[in-house]
Amino acid sequence: MHRPLASEEQARADFYALFARLMASAPDAKLLDTIAIAGEFPPDGDPALARAWSDFIAAAAVMDPEALREEYQALFEGMGAAEVSMYAAFFLGATAVDHPRVLLRADLARLGLGAADHVSEPEDHWALLFDAMRVLVAGGAGRASATIEEQRRFYQSHLQPGVAKFFHAMKAARSANFYRRVADLGLAFEALETESFRRD
Template sequence: MKPQPIQFATPADDREELARAEIYGLLAQLFVAPPDAAFHAQLRVAPTEAPTPGGFLEPAWGEVVAAARRVPPDAVAAEYDALFLGVGRAEIFLYGSFHLAGALNDRPLVELRADLRTLGLERADGVSETEDHIASVCEVMRFLIAGDDPEICNLEQQRRFFRIHLQTWAEALCAAIEAHPRADFYRAVAGFLRAFVEVETQGFDLID
């Protein structure tokens, strides 16, 4: 099945835009840490219909729900630690710089920080992850969709940020997770991220 591009909503009907923002927020929550018991319980009982209209996302979202029902919270936490934390060195890095430049804290992070300054955004105090962590990038996309400053939170800013800071490396991250033998719950999450990025890519292409 080919991805059906999102038809970006008009200001008068922003339900689809808010749904997009919610998906970015959900992905950020899943990647910043393993789901706690309450969040895991919500995933287990979630409807398997896609969180946003469009059948292309439904199989991938259904896999996330099925994985939550199959893998208990402690096993998900152990999987997260094994994949993304590790002892000394992570098995899979969740940082754009690594996938774009082959090293952490490299030029892609410098360029991202410059763009974030232009947007008036900066890393919150107490946050240890650098800004090119996939969760942080998804949070910025959520802000650019749902924020209330039209000078910053608009479709053109979304498209530019997405193309430079997410589309360029999301595929590599998803492939690394899906290929890892320890991945189970996060294989499903990676599949959902991949499907969503494909839909977003086609949607942004339509407004060229």
Template structure:
């Protein structure tokens, strides 16, 4: 999970893979729970230099972090993603793929995670098909030293199976929600990043 250390969109000594893993980590941290002030400050201190849509989305999120109040962001997170009863916006793949939670897509995901040698931590309160959990898996695959896991084919297979079919719809649901303020920028970054991922995988 992303920590409070200073982050950069991409630096000369990082390389593309490290930058990808970092963004997956940032998205996991932002969507798993309301971000701590330290995370907001770290993102605010790392504006992107460039004019691509992804870099512009990062810059907009960094600006939102500079003006954000942690308590207000927490209230927004809870209103959007927790709520009373059914959340306003679902962050679970099973919901978008089947219309229900804890359905067949989650079982298939768990089977694939087992093949990768991964399982849900007891400390994790969300199911494995949560957007943040899936981002953590992608970050793990990118950073893995295991040749069977840390290769583009394994990343693409996992992404195409468990994220591509629904992830943009989820991002758009957050962006379009009338009560989304800070999280509109977080979802915009996520959508732009996932679009770049899809394009890269399609060209691989």
């Protein structure tokens, strides 16, 4: 058994779990309801993240699930070309010669985070990257949390180079409505993570 997480670490893991879920598919009515009744941000929390969180839960309270499903499809699954790529390599200008998935696969294997057999998406899908960070922060399934140094190395190697570009692209996308609030939340969260890992 691994020891319970400190409240700050649990909050980080919860944010990564939320982003992983929101990138995997559009939230259904049940998830929207759960988000809408989530509590306000702690008064001593980061002001930018608190504002983004408040706007996010307010948007969830009024969002129609069917409209959100259509929004997700237009943004990330569009016929021909999606408005926003779900793959981190896109935001790094990756080439076939030096593709970041090669390094990502090696790091995932080293950390014991290889993709499950039922997962068909490439490893650099944002849902999978966010979920990998969740596991590194929280542990689970018989494994302890990774060290801060391991978390930093993975984040700085595989998320930090493209995650802000991803959320900015999402925010600017023509079809974005609810996901514009997701982008604001993501930008506020990644700014905190980036600064925290820089200081530690």
